[in-house]
Amino acid sequence: MTPKDAIKTRAGIDRTWWKEAVVYQIYPKSFNDTDGDGIGDLRGIERRVDYLDDLGVDAVWLCPVYESPQADNGYDISDYRSINDAYGDMDDWRRLLSTLHERDIRLIMDLVVNHTSDEHEWFQRSRQGDSEFKDYYIWRDGTNNGGDPPNNWESVFGGSAWTYDEVRGQWYLHLFDEKQPDLNWRNPDVRESVYEMMNWWLEKGIDGFRMDVINLISKTNGLPDGDEDGGLTGAEHFFNGPNIHDYLREMRDEVLSDESLLTVGETPGAGVDDARTYVGPDGDGLSMVFQFEHVSFDHDEHKWDAGDWSLVEFKQIIAKWQNGLADEGWNSLYLNNHDQPRMVSRFGDDSTYREESAKLLGTLTHTLQGTPFVYQGEELGMTNASFASPDELRDVEAVNFVEEALEQGDAASYDDVRDAVEYVGRDNARTPMQWSDAPDAGFTDGEPWIDCNSNYETVNVEHARADENSVWHYYQDLIELRHDRDVLVYGAFDLLVPNHPAIFAYTRTLGDERGLVVLNFGTDPVEFVVPDSITLDELELALANTDVPTAPRPAFELGPYEAHVYLTP
The missing domain is CATH 3.20.20.80 (Glycosidases)
Incomplete structure (x- = not known):
């Protein structure tokens, strides 16, 4: 099987399908x-x-x-x-x-x-002490006569990274939810x-x-x-x-x-x-x-x-x-x-x-x-x-965060943490x-x-x-452009105006091919001055998210969230 566009040959490029893929x-x-x-x-x-x-x-x-x-x-x-x-x-x-x-x-x-899941056969047999699977997971005795977790590691989802298992009589490690015991890769x-x-x-x-x-x-x-x-x-x-x-x-x-x-x-x-x-x-x-x-x-x-x-x-x-x-x-x-x-x-x-x-x-x-x-x-x-x-909410991480905030008194109600949930919570991506x-x-x-x-x-x-x-x-159009132009895949990257608070601009260079990308990350119009190192008459507009002139000018204004991509013809 070949990629959508047949892989082209070009001296100096180590072509791989997944580099050219979306x-x-x-x-x-x-x-x-x-x-x-x-x-x-x-x-x-x-x-x-x-x-x-x-x-x-x-x-x-x-x-x-x-x-x-x-x-x-x-x-x-x-x-x-x-x-x-x-x-x-x-x-x-x-x-x-x-x-x-x-x-x-x-x-x-x-x-x-x-x-794995704690319902995986490996874990079920491990907790029973099955000799074949006994060490498939990370089991430890607790501290303070077994009553406390083996160490102070925290779970990514909140709380201790250890849960006590009554069947085995030991604690098992889970860096995520307690129903996700960690495998013992030393085995x-x-x-x-x-x-x-x-x-x-x-x-x-x-x-x-x-x-x-x-x-x-x-x-x-x-x-x-x-x-x-x-x-x-x-x-x-x-x-x-x-x-x-x-x-x-x-x-x-x-x-x-x-x-x-x-x-x-x-x-x-x-x-x-x-x-x-x-x-x-x-x-x-x-x-x-x-x-x-x-x-x-x-x-x-x-x-x-x-x-x-x-x-x-x-x-x-x-x-x-x-x-x-x-x-x-x-x-x-x-x-x-x-x-x-x-x-x-x-x-x-x-x-x-x-x-x-x-x-x-x-x-x-x-x-x-x-x-x-x-x-x-x-x-x-x-x-x-x-x-x-x-x-x-459906995400276990968000649910745990809200419950922990309420239990520890960091929040009096859900409204106190709602902004955080709606800003970075994983359910945002899962609707x-x-x-x-x-x-x-x-x-x-x-x-x-x-x-x-x-x-x-x-x-x-x-x-x-x-x-x-x-x-x-x-x-x-973006995907098609990237498929068509090697410079956008393999070209060298050079950042322009690194300290500008609103403009993200850079060049891509591959042999004689050149690309210039200019992005305004803001709601106010901004002026971009093209550096002297870029020869304007060698570039033409390849893609923009607004109607703009087809060639870059020595200095030009970008409107709110305006994006320009210029490439060698």
């Missing part, structure tokens, strides 16, 4: 429901493959559809080789794979192997079981893996107490742990030796230097990583303290990663996903300039060096939702895909598992595809 992320529970149970399913995705093909994407990253009790919406897996009944069955999955491949769209499966039998499962999926014809929190699989030997002064207690002992590179290189050798596979590792807490060790043939062999610096730089002590952000700092972070992985690795490009709020609500203007800022943000992610990831609904300019009551202005956005004929965003009557696929100036059509 990946579309599907959160199946919220994408398209065909059986009226209010939960999206595999048949629903299959019915929308033509939509993905029309948009122009090259690959789909499918969030977990495995058997799961859904404590964390599928990231708590009870059987890696079975499909959850709510989504369909293995025949439905095979049809989806075939339908995607018929249109030259690859399929990337989610790999969740830091933890070679665990690693062998994981590799067997990965090969099982590859033999079915998938094209790679997105690896959930993969840099958390190694923990410091002895599990010492963590630093309690700010941040997540214990993180220094499980983010980028001591054996992580041994494990990933073993995984590469046992499973991922085919470099045509797309492997993207989710690596919270990883910096540029860490990323270089994870990616490429000289590192652990991953294609790229998802880093979090650009989506967490406005967080204070924890994510719920997120607030004001500076474009100058944002540009510094983007430039650091662009330059840091330019010659040693590859970037992933994203501003939102199933764990992040909607990008137009966070980095743009989701009211007056919703369409302009959605187009501008899309321009950014499709004209930097790296592989763009489009999260479902992003191409419509979908926004954060409103949750008037905690009863409307149903907005297909039409029909009831429940055309997502389901039943009652949706989570309420639709109230703006679906105006923000939806049907309206967007009927409007040639919509965000959807702009994304279609």
Whole structure:
């Protein structure tokens, strides 16, 4: 199978399909429901493959559809080789794979192997002390005669990272929900079981893996107490742990030796230097990583303290990663996903300039060096939702945050924390895909598992595809432009006006090809003066989100959230 556009040959370019691809992320529970149970399913995705093909994407990253009790919406897996009944069955999955491949769209499966569900057979046998599975998880005796957790590590979802199990009479580690016990990667039998499962999926014809929190699989030997002064207690002992590179290189050798596979590792807490060790043939062999610096730089002590952000700092972070992985690795490009709020609500203007800022943000992610990831609904300019009551929340992380704030007296009522929930809560990204202005956005004929965003009557696929100036059509143009122009994929990045508070501008250069991207991240008009180093008569307008002259001028004004892309003819 080949990418949508045949890979062209060019001296000096190390071509790889996933570098030239645009990946579309599907959160199946919220994408398209065909059986009226209010939960999206595999048949629903299959019915929308033509939509993905029309948009122009090259690959789909499918969030977990495995058997799961859904404590964390599928990231708590009870059987890696079975499909959850709510989504369909293995025949439905095979049809989806075939339908995607018929249109030259690859399929990337989610790999969740830091933890399983506590309902997984491995855990059930481990808690019983079964000799084969006894050490598949991280069990410890408690302190203070067993009455307190083994150490002070905190769960990402709040509270202690340890839960006492009455059956085994010990505590088990869970860096996330208590129903998500961490696997013991020090046990070679665990690693062998994981590799067997990965090969099982590859033999079915998938094209790679997105690896959930993969840099958390190694923990410091002895599990010492963590630093309690700010941040997540214990993180220094499980983010980028001591054996992580041994494990990933073993995984590469046992499973991922085919470099045509797309492997993207989710690596919270990883910096540029860490990323270089994870990616490429000289590192652990991953294609790229998802880093979090650009989506967490406005967080204070924890994510719920997120607030004001500076474009100058944002540009510094983007430039650091662009330059840091330019010659040693590859970037992933994203501003939102199933764990992040909607990008137009966070980095743009989701009211007056919703369409302009959605187009501008899309321009950014499709004209930097790296592989763009489009999260479902992003191409419509979908926004954060409103949750008037905690009863409307479905995300275990948000529910835990609200309950803990009320129990500890940090909030007198839900209204005291509502702004935080609606700013960064994960449910913002998980409201149903907005297909039409029909009831429940055309997502389901039943009652949706989570309420639709109230703006679906105006923000939806049907309206967007009927409007040639919509965000959807702009994304279609962006994807086509990136497919057509090597400079936007492989070109070197150079940041311009780094200290300007509103303008994000940069060049891309590949041999004789040149690109200039100018973005106004604000509601006020601003003037951009083209640097003397850029020869204006060598550039022409390739794309803009407003009507602008076809060639750049020595100085020109950009309106609110205006975006220009100029390229060598």
